Amino acid sequence: MEDACKSALNFFSDQQLCYADILTPPEVIARIQVAVLNFLRILTSPDPAISDLPLVARSSSNSRVSRGLVTRTSWIFLTRSFCTRSLLRPNAAKAFIRVWKVMAMCSEILGQGKRVTQRELFYKLLCDSPEYFSSQSQVNRTIQDVVALLRCSRYSLGIMASSRGLVAGRLLLQPNQEVVDCAACGFSGHAITGDLNSIDKLMMKTDARYIIVVEKHAIYQRLVEDHVFNQIPSILITAKGYPDIATRLLLHRLSHAFPDLPILALVDWNPAGLAILCTFKFGSIGMGLEAYRYACNVKWLGMRADDIDLIPAEALVPLKPKDIQIAKSLMSSDMLQESYREELTLMVESGQRAEIEALYCHGYDYLGKFMAKKIVRANYI
Known part of the structure; x- marks a missing residue:
């Protein structure tokens, strides 16, 4: 002592x-x-x-x-x-x-x-x-x-962290003697523990080629139920909205354990969706003292401005005052790369937002095809 x-x-x-x-x-x-x-x-x-x-x-x-x-x-x-x-x-x-x-x-x-x-x-x-x-x-x-x-x-x-996060797909986790197959955990996947020390010590194996971060729980469930992780060899992870510490730490661990796997984010085309992506990517000011432990090199898969043509105009929703507030906060930060700033400017200028669910106008199985097409073309920023 x-x-x-x-x-x-x-x-x-x-x-x-x-x-x-x-x-x-x-x-x-x-x-x-x-x-x-x-x-x-x-x-x-x-x-x-x-x-x-x-x-x-x-x-x-x-x-x-x-x-x-x-x-x-x-x-x-x-x-x-x-x-x-x-x-x-x-x-x-x-x-x-x-x-x-x-x-x-x-x-x-x-x-x-x-x-x-x-x-x-x-x-x-x-x-x-x-x-x-x-x-x-x-x-x-x-x-x-x-x-x-x-x-x-x-x-x-x-x-301890209170975790909301879930993970599914082509990932084997070994927290102790038991091995957890995240592809065989049902449509909810595997619950991420709030014990950060346990996450730090996890043994992990994968044959995935991508890690996909999904903003919304409902979208994550659709992708897991459709076994999209087999069509696109991937690990799916969600924090059900703004990311908690445990989910961010697991993603950080995955990024270090498998540095060659691109991490791709699927979020709504609105300021809140971009803020969620940036929290995974850079961390947050409130936790700036710990951000280095959780940041990951996340790329923006969708929704983006070039995806808006895929959905009917009536599916677009007007921006709310809170959206404008989040957009102003993001614009005032020096963390946004130019391509992200351009997307945010388009959101504000259009005065509209697009949610991932709008893609269901093409059928409930369209989302996997949408993602696969973008990934094959490396259409992410």
């Missing part, structure tokens, strides 16, 4: 680190203890004060996109700009206290050798400190604050 404390002291004096370390429980506990000691030292000094908590700022102005020089993968990262949580500012006082309460809970969890989900953590905090925690979003934001303060991954804090 003494060595861990020395390491933690060095950590708190070094403000160059702007990514989340993967740490052992003793190392995390040591960082928490050093944070407490620093706070008490300032509080009990000859000129006592209440120190602010310096957090790596999770904002667009503090984010950059690495343009992978060694690999083809780029990801969002955060630079050396800090924000604070202060007990002396009325609008930040509760957030300041929440950080300490979550750190105390994480120290307790790690000391017991346990792991909890964010939902479990919320209910425990709701019972213990209802005046500070009244919603899941408050807990989620505070966990991000603790990651930004201690600069260690949330899994290192003893917090």
Whole structure:
């Protein structure tokens, strides 16, 4: 523990680190203890004060996109700009206290050798400190604050991911002695575990030629039921919308285990679909400290502007105010490559969106043919 404390002291004096370390429980506990000691030292000094908590700022102005020089993968990262949580500012006082309460809970969890989900953590905090925690979003934001303060991954804090993800197709997984054949798991496929450590240790085998990320659960189910992974030798994966951490980590693992397999995304032609693709591809600003662990070189298969001619005009839907808001956010980011920016501009200028389901006008078995044609022609960006 003494060595861990020395390491933690060095950590708190070094403000160059702007990514989340993967740490052992003793190392995390040591960082928490050093944070407490620093706070008490300032509080009990000859000129006592209440120190602010310096957090790596999770904002667009503090984010950059690495343009992978060694690999083809780029990801969002955060630079050396800090924000604070202060007990002396009325609008930040509760957030300041929440950080300490979550750190105390994480120290307790790690000391017991346990792991909890964010939902479990919320209910425990709701019972213990209802005046500070009244919603899941408050807990989620505070966990991000603790990651930004201690600069260690949330899994290192003893917090498991709540996974919504599914995987199917030509993939064998070996989490322990048992081998899971993802092609023989029914039309739902195999549920992705929220245990990130288990995902890190998975043994995997495949004879697939592509990895296909599907935005929507219903579309994923259609593709699995039609055994599209046999027509297009592939692994199918979905997070049922915006990607959770566990699904992103599995995709990242697949990309490293099978670097020659193109990763292709099938999303709606709307700003939200592009935002989902970009989250898989680059990560998110909110998790910029951990993005390097989850980013993948994802290509955009469809839907895209050149697919709109395949569907009737009456199947197009007007953009909603939220779509415009997402589009403005994406446009203001420097992560969009020019071809993606052009697609987004076309969406906004047309004022319309197209959902994948619109292709069913050609029949329920058309989707596989649509994808196969685009893949054979390498029609992805």
